[in-house]
Amino acid sequence: MFLKKTRQTARFLVVSKTPEGLAYAPNSAVAPILPDLNKVFRILLRFDPRRENYHPDDNDLVLSCDPTLYDALNEGSFIQGTWEGNRLLSFEPCQ
Numbered sequence: 001m002f003l004k005k006t007r008q009t010a011r012f013l014v015v016s017k018t019p020e021g022l023a024y025a026p027n028s029a030v031a032p033i034l035p036d037l038n039k040v041f042r043i044l045l046r047f048d049p050r051r052e053n054y055h056p057d058d059n060d061l062v063l064s065c066d067p068t069l070y071d072a073l074n075e076g077s078f079i080q081g082t083w084e085g086n087r088l089l090s091f092e093p094c095q
Contacts, residue, residue, distance in 0.1 A: 005085040011094060012045040012081050014073050015060070041070035048078060063088065 018041075043063045050059045063069075073079065081091040 007082065007084045007089070009080060009082045011048045012061070012079050013048045014075055014077050014079065015044040015046050016075055017041070017043050017070060017073065041065050041067055043070065043073055045079070045081070 041064070043065060045061045045063055047059045047061075050056075078094050079091045080094045082089045
């Protein structure tokens with residue numbers, strides 16, 4: 001998926017969390033390339049609402065993050081995320 005270099009904001013559902021990484025998506029557009037995937041915490045986010053005219057897989061993003069961010073998010077919760085290009089700028093919980 002190609003992300004524009006402009007600042008964008010969307011609502012996401014936190015679908016799942018795994019400290020081991022996700023085999024089917026080693027790095028997403030918003031995930032940095034990290035050398036040691038055994039120490040990566042990953043969170044699967046889904047656009048909410050789903051974006052129209054996109055393949056279902058293109059509504060999911062895998063976020064590679066540090067343990068602090070990983071612990072701050074809960075499966076089933078919603079966040080408002082802002083990014084520019086492939087860099088996550090901020091997120092905050094939302095309803």
